[in-house]
Amino acid sequence: MDAPVVCLDDGEDLRLIFRQLVEYKCGVGCITFGSFHKLLERSQEVLKSKLIFLDINLKPDEPSGIDAYSWLIKNNYKGKIFFLTGHGHSHPLVRKAEQSGIQVLEKPIPAEQLSAIILNAVNDQAKAVQ
Amino acid sequence: MKQETAYITQKARTGLAVTAAINIFGMLMEIVVGRSIPNMPIWPPIVSIVAGTSIFYILFLYKFRLTLSQISILYLLNSSLVAVVLFMRNPLYAEFAANWVPFQAGKLGCMIVALTAPNFIVGMIGIGFYTGGSIANFLLFPNEIREGLAFGEPIPIIAFAMASMFALIFRTRQMTLEHRLQRSLAEAAAVKSLAEAFVHLRDLMNTPLQTIELSVSMLDEKHERQKEFMDKIRNAIKELSKLNKMLSTYERKIDWKQQPHFFEVDSGDVLPHNPVGDKKINDNR
Numbered sequence: 001m002d003a004p005v006v007c008l009d010d011g012e013d014l015r016l017i018f019r020q021l022v023e024y025k026c027g028v029g030c031i032t033f034g035s036f037h038k039l040l041e042r043s044q045e046v047l048k049s050k051l052i053f054l055d056i057n058l059k060p061d062e063p064s065g066i067d068a069y070s071w072l073i074k075n076n077y078k079g080k081i082f083f084l085t086g087h088g089h090s091h092p093l094v095r096k097a098e099q100s101g102i103q104v105l106e107k108p109i110p111a112e113q114l115s116a117i118i119l120n121a122v123n124d125q126a127k128a129v130q
Numbered sequence: 131m132k133q134e135t136a137y138i139t140q141k142a143r144t145g146l147a148v149t150a151a152i153n154i155f156g157m158l159m160e161i162v163v164g165r166s167i168p169n170m171p172i173w174p175p176i177v178s179i180v181a182g183t184s185i186f187y188i189l190f191l192y193k194f195r196l197t198l199s200q201i202s203i204l205y206l207l208n209s210s211l212v213a214v215v216l217f218m219r220n221p222l223y224a225e226f227a228a229n230w231v232p233f234q235a236g237k238l239g240c241m242i243v244a245l246t247a248p249n250f251i252v253g254m255i256g257i258g259f260y261t262g263g264s265i266a267n268f269l270l271f272p273n274e275i276r277e278g279l280a281f282g283e284p285i286p287i288i289a290f291a292m293a294s295m296f297a298l299i300f301r302t303r304q305m306t307l308e309h310r311l312q313r314s315l316a317e318a319a320a321v322k323s324l325a326e327a328f329v330h331l332r333d334l335m336n337t338p339l340q341t342i343e344l345s346v347s348m349l350d351e352k353h354e355r356q357k358e359f360m361d362k363i364r365n366a367i368k369e370l371s372k373l374n375k376m377l378s379t380y381e382r383k384i385d386w387k388q389q390p391h392f393f394e395v396d397s398g399d400v401l402p403h404n405p406v407g408d409k410k411i412n413d414n415r
Contacts, residue, residue: 011337017344024348057333086336106378108339108371111347 003029004122006046008068009055009084010034018053025115028122036063036071047072049079050125051118053105056085056094066094069102080121084109135198137312141305142201142248147189149208149246153182156235157215164219167226174215181211202252206259212239213259220267224275232279233287236264240294244301253298261291325380332377339374343367 022030054065247253
């Protein structure tokens, strides 16, 4: 089943609760991944999604959310991308990402705000398709 | 402050070692030069050499335990001994040496003090020793010797003293600026390591905070009766988020290139452009 929302984050508990929140509060499907490699295993589903949340700093010695972002752009991803990070704004790469039109959300973001972002983005995409 | 003192003390220690070495070498020369002068006492330069060697020994023995005051005392002892030796031997040169150029060693002493004194006050006292000794010598010379001296004395020794004072002022000022620079660098390094520690701290706390925030929101929906407790947890999250924001201000001081385990980018430092992002930026923050 295709899920409109994808989340890449190395926090296992956060992934679980994020998925539940998206499904329960926003009423849309969500798949989550703990690493970029796991995300690649289901690349077709990921590329069909409408919205992706990428944590930037994943586990040490593993590709980061920025690598995932580069992969998405390279593969012509049509959905919206958000960075969901603990401390992104001061990092030069994240600042660059912001300049190129990606929203950087700083953890912890209130649940209501997160739900609103997801609903807005999903609705925008639906309108664009119509 | 401790670092600054250590820096000054180290400079003072080097200055003392240099002056003691010049004392030993200079006095050996003095013995050689003065050996043809009748009745020239040899013991003063020997005492001075012994003192210079003892200073070296003390420096070696107590290396890093000597305080700035102790170094200053040793420095003044060394300078005063040299000045006394010159004071004792100058009259004999003036009387018996042909074409003696007066107070050359005193003038040289002034310049050495300007370049090696541990601080301004000690430097001024050192210059005072050499200048005072030479002027006292001059005033105590009998008239016939005084008239036979090089033209203009004691003005040249005073001119040397003045020039040395200016050099001393310039050098001690430079030293102060160097201390300040050193202190600023040390402070910047401390702030940087603090910022790095905060980045790690935030890295550890942000994801759990987000998990709690989302969990509380979910529990809110399911347990309406527990709302009061949920609000308490939510307030705690707000407080922790404030702390989190406060810590984030330090991130600007981070040199991210020196944080290899943060944001390791396998695909290089170039971010591809996001074509979707250009369409609409809906900032919900």
